[in-house]
Amino acid sequence: MRVKDSVKGIALVTGASRGIGAATAMRLGADGYKVCVNYVSNAAAAESVARSIIDAGGEAFCVQADVSKEADVVVLFGAIDSMAYPLKVLVNNAGVLFTQSKLVDMTAERIEKVLAANVTGSLLCAREAVKRMSTEYNGLGGVIVNVSSGASRTGSPNEYIDYAASKGAVDAFTVGLSKEVAAEGIRVNGVRPGLIYTEIHADGGEPNRVDRLASRIPMQRGGTRDEVAAAICFLLSDEASFITGSIIDVTGGL
DSSP: OOOOOSSOOEEEEEETSSSHHHHHHHHHHHOEEEEEEEEEEEHHHHHHHHHHHHHHHEEEEEEEETTTTTTHHHHHHOOOTTSSOOOOEEOOOOOOSSOOOOOOOOOOOHHHHHHHIIIIIHHHHHHHHHHOOOOTTOOOOEEEEEETTTHHHOTTTTTOOOHHHHHHHHHHHHHHHHHHHHGTTTTEEEEESSSSSSTTHHHHTTHHHHHHHHGGGGOOOOOOOHHHHHHHHHHHHHGGGTTOOOOEESSSSO
């Protein structure tokens, strides 16, 4: 893709140092946005994503912030405010999961960390984005896409039901917020990835999980991060100008 001549505005992608977030950030950079590459700990990976965008002729900058912490979110959006362009896009992609487990073996600490990162973080970032995008706050409008998961429909039994529950909350929040800000120039949609080849499976203790489960997918293969990024960027585009409150499944038919 060719980088556009003028900057459309700022696109914030949370958790953009790897996987779906990184792929989305690079597409948005090629589409003419100045991309805020948010990361929580891996500065080198985030800087690599930003460098890829810049080397391709786009604009990008990195901001470290743990979106599960309100103070960090405030600092993140403060960094965006210091830029010369308005915030036009938020992709709530940051999220965590932990080692595969049944509920009976899960601790409150684990559950709270999953909910804080996946639910609270998305809500806090959306709150700050609305303050900057909404015409009620003299904003110019914008688009929010929340990255959910096919687990919100399957429940992910015996593995990640805490993660699945958090993504069910993201789905509900997507629909509710879309109605809350529809008349304020903001569209809000979601994408539910299925079994996608990303590093997150290693976080759960099974790096080859997609290969193990691929035969259950009607398309008989796992998806790629670029396929998910394409769905996200469609919802962010003017081609989706009359779409809000919708959630696209990127699951290969699962």
